[in-house]
Amino acid sequence: MTPRATFPHKFLPYLLVAPQLAITLVFFYWPASQAVRQSLFREDPFGLRSTFVGLANFKHVLSQPNYINSLEVTVIFSVSTALISMAAALLLAVMAEKVIIGRGFYRTLMIWPYAVAPAIAGMLWLFMFNPSFGSLAYPLRWLGIDWDPLLDSKQAMVLLIAAASWKQVSYNFLFFVAGLQSIPKSLLEAASIDGAGETRRFWTITFPLLAPTSFFLLVVNTVYALFDTFGIIDAVTGGGPGRATETLVYKVYKDGFVNLILGDSAAESVILMAIVIGLTAIQFRYIERKVHYG
């Protein structure tokens, strides 16, 4: 028989989780159920006429070539953003560990961009790289690059990924620095005595021991790239040129709030919700198994 912890109170535990439950109910379940309901109706913007259409909105959304395009854009954008921001942060964190004088100063500078709101980060990058008034657009052109993200879809995507990654590097940096500090120095010293070089020490000791941090960051960054980058996209490209940078989240906004097709927009957000739930479940089920929590 396994020992079981018992609590004398019957209601107290429920009372203690009640605030959290209430918040989840109000801010997640209620809006989510509204979205599901809305996705089954076709309605005019003012809600004067509403017709039940079953799954017709889903059928319509999924049959659009634009939606498939949006899906591709999201995959390219999210994977690149998550990988680049994590890799850059890891490199910077390892380098910052080596700095002896002014370590705190460097760290503060590294964490700084996290305090910048996404829309402002977007504007910042726009001001640097706008082809007509960007301060860094001139040197680029001088280098012989035909810089025009307003019309060149690849350049627009690169600009967006750079802006979104830059914004997230600080957050990842913070966690990697914390992760690095929890690695016992004795292990690294023992490896050095055995003759392991810096690269080898990193890949055989530091990197595996950072796995829990990396896994956590992978989940957080995926969610960030999928949802929190809306402000950056809106400020930098607005989904253009064409639809080259229109991610799923941006399409939900465009269809719902600009084009006022509420049914399609709701159907899109329900699909998006399913994708995120699925993705998180996969991450926890398969990737977490390979993570050692020490």
Place this chain on the structure above:
Amino acid sequence: MKFRTLLAAATALSIMVPAIAEAKTQITWWHAMTGANGEVVNKITKDFNDSQSDYEVVPVFKGTYPETLNAGIAAFRAGQAPDIIQVFDVGTGVMMNSEGAIKPVADVLTDAGFKFDKSQYIPGVVAYYSKPDGTMLSFPYNSSSPILYYNKDIFKKAGLDVNTPPKTWDEVWADAKKIKSSGAAECGYTSTWLTWIHLENFAAWNDVPYGTNQNGLAGNDVKLEINAPIYVNHFQAIADLAKDGTFKYGGRTSEAKQIFLAGTCGILTESSGGIGDIVKSGMNFGVGTLPYDSTAKNAPQNTIPGGASLWVFAGKSDAEYKGVAAFFNYLSKTDVQVYLHETSGYIPITLAAYEAAKKSGFYEKNPGRETPILEMTGKQPTDNSKGVRLVNLPQVRDIENEEFEKMLAGKQDAKQALDNAVERGNASIQQAIGR
């Protein structure tokens, strides 16, 4: 002691507040005006409130045009709609298609006992905001029209006559090429709002149809006709100029103004409402009418207004409607219109205000300010030039912009771009009207 004072103050307040509210009927007005134009809103509402004691108009800034419209829609659905909402030109179709949600301005005015004489208003503006039977649905607040701006210094450098702006598109292309080839500037021509200027106004100004059903004014079911040869030739010319940078693309809305202000391009087509920024920049600039297509028989016809109008929500009390009517009546007054016109740069909506501004010598001192009015009042509007009204105009504009961007990037020619825009645009219109 302190608590008691507070309590007394609270009680006093709770007695006083309803007393104030009862005395005056509050009229809420949600708007999207920022900067100098926002101050104009505050000033005219304050002047109106001071001019009488029955009503109090409360202006509330709600963000950008789309944000204001969305806030209004959300508020209506929650039963909390304001009395008046400012809706931008492209939102007009959405509002008109929602008859249960709005009360026509013509009814608001006549119900309150004001006589509404349409002939007093500038025809092009009123036609745009009216039903096919002529009932005015919304009150034009700020209207503008596209005009041509050119940099006189660049013109001089290129050896062009600084006093003759190009009149037709062919002349624009020729001047632009000369600016580029002479090295006077990096690029010859740029334009803001390609959809509004080069499609919607291009159609009206050249008197060619944008779509069936009088461009949507006579009915919702519209088939786009923007892939007719005249459009294809026009856009192919732009696409060809874009290849060597003689035409430079700025973006979907008013971004191109920055390229012109930076002195990168010599010629710009932009809203007349954008004149303020150009004046402020201190540039030595000139203004011309919007160019027309020399192959179009009736060109130039008239342009159609951009900007925004005021809509009145349905389901309000009679007292509130009376207040709204009084306020609109106040807004139509000549001195108020002259003030609005001269400070904000928008077009006056009454003929009397236009005459008054003319008499005061305003246009001699401020060249270019009369151009949009002349463009809009030159001829009686035809079926092609009353405006474009689609239930989902924002969405159709998006589709058009997407195809233009692909064209300008060299991925397709003008014929392909416009054919695609028509096909995709028609499909989206059919979906929006529920077929």
